[in-house]
Amino acid sequence: MSTGLHFFIGKGGVGKSTTSALTALHLAQSGHRTLLVSLDPAHNQRDIFETAFAEKPTLVRPRLVVREIDVDRWVQDYLKESSALLKKAYAYQSAFNLQRHFNVLKFAPGLEEHALLLAFDDTVRRNAHMDDILFDMPPTALTLRFFSLPSITCLWLKELLDLRTRIYAKKAIVSKIKLKSIEIEQDKVRDRLQTLIEDSGRHRRLFTAAATDINLVLNNDPLSRSETERICRKLKDIDMTVTRLILNKCDPQTVQDGLTQTLKTYPLRRFPLSRIRLTGLTALEDYLLHHPCQTA
Amino acid sequence: MAGMHMWLRSLWESADAVMRAKAVETIAYEIEELDNIFGVLVLGAFLGIPSPPVHVSMALLPLMTDELDLVLERVLTAHDPLGNLFSVLSID
Numbered sequence: 427m428s429t430g431l432h433f434f435i436g437k438g439g440v441g442k443s444t445t446s447a448l449t450a451l452h453l454a455q456s457g458h459r460t461l462l463v464s465l466d467p468a469h470n471q472r473d474i475f476e477t478a479f480a481e482k483p484t485l486v487r488p489r490l491v492v493r494e495i496d497v498d499r500w501v502q503d504y505l506k507e508s509s510a511l512l513k514k515a516y517a518y519q520s521a522f523n524l525q526r527h528f529n530v531l532k533f534a535p536g537l538e539e540h541a542l543l544l545a546f547d548d549t550v551r552r553n554a555h556m557d558d559i560l561f562d563m564p565p566t567a568l569t570l571r572f573f574s575l576p577s578i579t580c581l582w583l584k585e586l587l588d589l590r591t592r593i594y595a596k597k598a599i600v601s602k603i604k605l606k607s608i609e610i611e612q613d614k615v616r617d618r619l620q621t622l623i624e625d626s627g628r629h630r631r632l633f634t635a636a637a638t639d640i641n642l643v644l645n646n647d648p649l650s651r652s653e654t655e656r657i658c659r660k661l662k663d664i665d666m667t668v669t670r671l672i673l674n675k676c677d678p679q680t681v682q683d684g685l686t687q688t689l690k691t692y693p694l695r696r697f698p699l700s701r702i703r704l705t706g707l708t709a710l711e712d713y714l715l716h717h718p719c720q721t722a
Numbered sequence: 723m724a725g726m727h728m729w730l731r732s733l734w735e736s737a738d739a740v741m742r743a744k745a746v747e748t749i750a751y752e753i754e755e756l757d758n759i760f761g762v763l764v765l766g767a768f769l770g771i772p773s774p775p776v777h778v779s780m781a782l783l784p785l786m787t788d789e790l791d792l793v794l795e796r797v798l799t800a801h802d803p804l805g806n807l808f809s810v811l812s813i814d
Contacts, residue, residue, distance in 0.1 A: 508780045515784035531776065540777040575775065582774040586782075614785045622781055 428637045430558045431550070434672075436643035437653040438565040441674035443470035444704050445643050445697055446562040451710050454490035458557040463549050464494045465542055465572075466564045476706050486707065493549065500541035505531060539571040543629060546572075550632065566657060574664045576629040583626065587619045639669040642692075646676055646684050655688055668692055675699045 434446040443466065450462040461483065464471040471494060472479050475486055479494035486492055531537065546561070553559055563569045594613055601609050632638060640661065644654040658668050670693040671685075678698040685694070700713055773779065783790070 504777075508783075511784045515787055516790075534776045536775045536777070540775070579775050579778060582778055586774070586778075615782055618781060618785055622778065 428635075429550070429554060429556050431632060431635070431638040432558060432560045432641060433563055433569075433639065434561065434641045434643055435563045435569045435657065436566070436672075437650050440643045440645050440650055441697070442466070442643045443474055443562050445641070445672050445674050446560050447471060447474045448697070448704075448710060448714060449641075450490055450492075450558075450560045451487065451707075452714055453558050453560075454487055455714070458489065459555065460490050461549070461553050461556045461559045462490065462492045462562065463559060464492070464562045465497075465545065466562050467497050468564075469494055471562060474705055474710070495542070495545045495549075497538060497541050497545070500545050501532065501537055504537075504541055504544060536571075536575070539568060539575045542568070542572050543575055547625075547629070566653065570657070570660050573633060573661065573666060576626040576633070577664050580623060580626040580630065583619055583623045587616065587623065590616050590619060633666060640666065641670055641672050641695075642668045643672045643674050645674055651684065651686060651689065655686065658688065658692070670695055672697060 432446075432449065434442040434449075436442050443464070446462060450460050453460045462471065464479065469479070471492055475492060477484060477486060477492070479492050481493065481496055481499070483491040483493040542564075549559065563572075590613065594610065594616065597610055601607070642654055642657060644650045654671065661668060671689060672695050673685075674697045676696050676698055678696075698717055700709075702709055702712070704710060704713060
């Protein structure tokens with residue numbers, strides 16, 4: 427059985443962390459080996475579980491482990507690794523003053539979502555034995571950039587590969603005319619491009635796999651509803667579909683959810699407003715006890 | 723006498739202007755080059771060289787030492803692109 431990936435996305439403050447923590451706890455109680463991963467730099471999971479999580483997964487209940495991704499550390503590690511590779515390739519690197527460029531690269535657009543993608547990849551690879559992995563995602567803008575990065579990268583890579591192939595076809599003609607045979611060494615750049623295309627394709631497939639859920643969390647208020655509609659549209663633009671909406675902090679007495687026609691087309695799961703503050707395992711388990719069917 | 727004085731003064735002023743221009747010639751050239759580099763960096767997309775996502779450049783850069791040398795060489799001969807073309811076509 428393949429591992430189910432569950433993303434919890436939505437506007438800041440709607441309760442992505444709380445609903446993902448409750449769902450993870452519910453899955454673990456139901457016998458699933460579950461991993462909850464916080465990809466949100468705000469790291470609310472440590473407040474919810476009242477535990478200082480780290481990159482190394484922490485067991486909080488039988489079958490439930492929590493991992494907190496330090497995005498800055500992933501960016502640093504990635505830059506360090508790239509820097510080492512470049513220094514090896516460019517022995518005369520002092521002429522370029524590479525270190526100075528790397529200091530600026532830390533702030534290059536696109537690096538944060540790439541680091542998130544590396545962390546995501548690492549998590550999925552290391553935890554193939556899990557039944558479910560839940561991702562508590564960062565606020566909308568970064569999440570959308572994270573989801574669209576593999577598609578954008580793939581577009582670029584395919585164009586570059588096409589150009590590279592044309593260059594090498596011409597080189598082959600030159601070689602044939604000059605040396606009367608095609609003697610061109612293996613093109614490492616083309617090989618690397620192909621590997622990168624495979625990586626991006628794998629990420630795309632993971633995002634759109636049948637075992638992957640996109641849970642879009644919202645509250646019953648106009649701002650949250652309009653941002654939710656925008657997220658649905660943006661995801662559609664990159665061929666991704668929201669699996670279900672999660673209406674958090676809803677009033678169990680209110681029949682009207684205030685959802686627009688567009689939002690009513692998605693399956694809905696309700697998380698009623700808690701009477702107590704949802705921090706600490708006891709409070710979370712108490713909530714699940716009183717609302718047994720909400721997270722099913 | 724006054725005419726002579728005026729003539730000497732204008733000679734001095736011309737020489738002064740020439741020397742001053744000469745003194746900043748190198749810096750002016752350097753400024754122009756830096757302006758060019760800045761322009762390429764900021765406005766690359768307008769010149770038809772949009773940048774791929776950073777990690778794509780980073781993944782390929784260690785394998786592209788020859789290409790980088792070529793790009794840098796092209797920058798050096800950028801002021802005389804026709805000269806390069808003529809030499810390729812053997813036109814004197």
